[in-house]
Amino acid sequence: MKSLAIIIAFAVAASADLLPFAFAPLPLGSIQPQGWLLDQMQLMADGLAGHEYDFYLYVNESSWLGGDQEYSNLNEGFPYWFNALVPLAYGLNDDRLKSQVQAAATYVLQHQADDGWIGPETGDARIMWARFPALLGFMQLAEAEQTMTDMVVAGMQKFAVCMNNMLTANYTGYLGTSDDLWGRARFQDMIISLQWLYEHYPQDNGQILLDNMQMLTEAGYDWAYWFLDAFIKENLYDVSLDITNALFQFEHGVNAGQGLKSGAVIRRFTNNDTLLASTRQGVDWTFKYHGAASGTILADERLDGLSPMTGQVHNLSELCTAVETMYSLSYLYEALGDNDFADRSERAAFNALPTMLTADWWAHQYMAEPNQGYSQDLTESPFWNVNTLGQTFGLEPNYPCCAVNHPQGYPKFLSNSFVTVGNNGLGHALLSPATATSTLPGGNKVTVSCNTKYPFDFSLSYTASASSAFDLYLRVPGWALSSSVSVNSGASSPLKPDRHTGMAKVSLPAGQSIVEYTLSADTTLDLRANNTVAVYHGPLLYALQIGEDIIAQPPRNWGNQSDYPSGYAPTQSHDYTINNLTAWNIAIDPSTISYQVNLSAGSDPLPNPIWTSGGPPGFMTFRGCEIAWPIEKGVPTNPPQDRTCTAAPTEYTMIPYGAAKLHMAEMPIVNLTSQRVRGLI
Ligand SMILES: *[C@@H]1O[C@H](CO)[C@@H](O)[C@H](O)[C@H]1NC(C)=O
Ligand SMILES: *[C@@H]1O[C@H](CO)[C@@H](O)[C@H](O)[C@H]1NC(C)=O
Ligand SMILES: *[C@@H]1O[C@H](CO)[C@@H](O)[C@H](O)[C@H]1NC(C)=O
Ligand SMILES: *[C@@H]1O[C@H](CO)[C@@H](O)[C@H](O)[C@H]1NC(C)=O
Ligand SMILES: *[C@@H]1O[C@H](CO)[C@@H](O)[C@H](O)[C@H]1NC(C)=O
Ligand SMILES: *[C@@H]1O[C@H](CO)[C@@H](O)[C@H](O)[C@H]1NC(C)=O
Ligand SMILES: *[C@@H]1O[C@H](CO)[C@@H](O)[C@H](O)[C@H]1NC(C)=O
C-alpha cells in the first residue's frame, strides 16, 4: 500500500471542478411515474417494500433505529432499505412513506456520534461500508425534501470529517477490518455522495471531500486492474481456487454490478481518461462472458461463465445484482453517454428485475435461473453459497440482503430516466411513462410528460410546456429498426440520433407542444452457448410460458428455515413453491417464431399488475418439441446436445420473461424440418 504522504501529494486541488456528466441527472422528486411504472411503484409501496418499516426485523428493529436486529455485523439492512425507500417515497410523492424515511433519517442524525460517525457502531465495530448506501439515501433525501436539506447536509459534512480522520489514521474502519472487501470493492458508491456534497454544498470542506475520494480510491480495489488485466473469462469452476480466491472481490455478483461504474466515478475527480477504456471493456466483458440474456450478471454469488465444469453450469443471478447493475448502467449513461449503457439498463429493468418479484411485490427470489422450469425447495444445493430455497419466491429466501435492497430498482430507474442536456435541453434517457418537471441550467422552466406503453409497444406521446423555446432530446435505442417524430401534428420525419449517445434533438417552441415519437422493433435472436437461443422483441426478452401451480405457505426465517410466528408479517407475505403444470424440457425451431399482439388483452390502459402471465400484450408462438433433459442435484443440466424429439412437435407460447416466473429463456435449438427428413419423429 502506498504511504499517506504520496496520497496527499497526488490529491486534487480543492478548486478543481469535477468532470461534468455527459447528461446530468435531475434532483430526486423532479420525475413522477405514469402508466405501468406508476402501477409498479404503487404495488411496491403497497407490498413488502412499503411495509418493511412496520414489521421487518432488519428495518423495524435495526440497530440504526435503536433495536438490535441485524443479519450480519456489517449492519447494512437499514441503509439498504433507506437508500431504496427515499426514491420510492419521493418518486411516488407518498406521504406515508415520506414520513417513514423522514422519521428514520431524523432518528439516525439525532444519534450521530460527537465525532461525526453515523450509525450504531462504536470502537472496532465501526466498519465503513454500510455508510455507503446510507449516505446515498441522505443525498437523495436532501435533494427531495427541502425542509430537511440543512440538517441532512450538516450530518453528511460532519460524517465526511469523521471519515477523513479515520482514513488518515491508517484507514480505520476501511482497511483491515474483518470484512473490508465489501467497502473496498464498493467505495465508488460513497464517492458519488461525496461528489454530490462537493458540487452542491462544499462549505469549507472541499479539500477534505476530495482527500476522502482519493483515499477511498487508493486503498480500494482497482476495478481497472480487473477489467484490463485480471479478468476471468471462464466459468470460475474451471479456474484454480488460488486464482479465484485472490480475485473474489471482483467476482462477487453484487460487487460486479456495483463495480461497473467505478471507473466513471473516479474519473470525475482524477480526470484520468485511461478509465474510459477500462470501463467500456469492463461492461462489454462482464456481459459477454458472464451476462444473462435478461440483462443481469450471472453469478451464483460468484460469476458464472459460459463453460461448465463436469458438464454442468448452474447459472443464477441475485436480485441485488439486478438492481445494482441497473443503477450502475444508468449512472454510466449519465457520466459517459454511451447509448449501449442505457440500452443495457433498460434490458435489466424490463426483464431481470420483474421476473424475480411476484406480481404483487410481496415475495421475491434471491436467485433467478435463466432456465427455471420450477421453483421449489431443492433436494440439495448445486450452487456456490446459495441454499436450497434460494430460487424460490418468499419473504427472505436465502440471505435477507435482497429483501431490503431490491426496492431501489424501479425508483432509481425512474429518477434517472430524464436528464438535462447542456443548458437548455431535457433528454429522455431511459424510456418509460413519466413526467419530468425541471428548471434547466439556463433558467428555462419545462415540464415534459411521456404517455407510453413502452416497452410493451413503441409509441411515445409527449406533452411539453416551457417558459421559452427548448430542445427535447429523445434517446433512440440501439435495437430500433427506425424512428420517427412528429411535432404539433406536423409531418412525421425520421430522427437522426447522435451516433455515440443515441440522443436526437427535437427543438420545441415556448408554450405547449405535442410530440409523437415512434420506434419500430424486430424480433431478434441471440445465439447462446450450447446451441441455445434467446429471443427478443425490442428490449423485451421472451421465454417459454410454463403452466404454474402456485402453493403458498407462511414466510420462513432465513436462518433456520422455520416458519415465522403468525402475526409477524402482514397476511399478504408468503413463501411460495411453484410447480410446473406443463413441460419445460422444450427445444425450439427458431424458423417458426411468430410475434403477435394479444387482441383479447385489455390494452388501454395496460393491465395492472403487468408482470404476470396474461399481463403484457405481446406474445410469441413457435413450433418445438420435448427433448430428454436430465436433472442433476435437483436442477436441469446444461441444455443437452441430443435434440431428438421425445414427443410430437407442437406449438408453444413465449411471453415476456418478466411476466414468466417459470420460464425457459435459453432454449435448445432444433430443426424440425430435418428431424422429419431424418425420420426421427
Ligand atoms: C416497529 O413496528 C412497531 C409496530 O408496527 C411500531 O410500533 C414501531 O414504531 C416500529 N419501530 C420503528 C423503529 O419504526
Ligand atoms: C495499518 O493498517 C495496516 C493494514 O491493516 C496494518 O498492516 C498495519 O499494521 C497498520 N499500522 C498501524 C500503525 O496500525
Ligand atoms: C489512470 O488509471 C489507470 C487505471 O486505473 C491507472 O493504471 C493509472 O495509474 C492512472 N493514472 C494516473 C496518472 O493516476
Ligand atoms: C456447453 O457449452 C460449453 C461452452 O461452450 C461447452 O464447454 C460444453 O461442452 C457444452 N456442454 C454440453 C453438454 O455440450
Ligand atoms: C449458462 O449460461 C450460459 C450463458 O452465460 C448459457 O449459454 C447456458 O445455456 C447457461 N446454462 C444453463 C444451464 O442455464
Ligand atoms: C429459528 O430462528 C429464530 C430466530 O433466531 C428463533 O426465534 C426460532 O426459535 C428458531 N426456530 C427453530 C425451530 O430453531
Ligand atoms: C413438469 O416438467 C417435467 C419436465 O418437463 C414434466 O416431465 C412434467 O410432466 C411436468 N409436470 C406437469 C404437471 O406437467
Ligand SMILES: *[C@@H]1O[C@H](CO)[C@@H](O)[C@H](O)[C@H]1NC(C)=O
Ligand atoms: C391474452 O389476453 C387474455 C385476456 O387478458 C389472457 O387471458 C391471455 O392469457 C393472454 N394470452 C397470452 C398469450 O398472454
Ligand SMILES: *[C@@H]1O[C@H](CO)[C@@H](O)[C@H](O)[C@H]1NC(C)=O
Ligand atoms: C433445417 O433442415 C432442412 C432439411 O434438412 C434444411 O433444408 C434447412 O436449411 C435447415 N434449417 C436450418 C435453419 O438449418
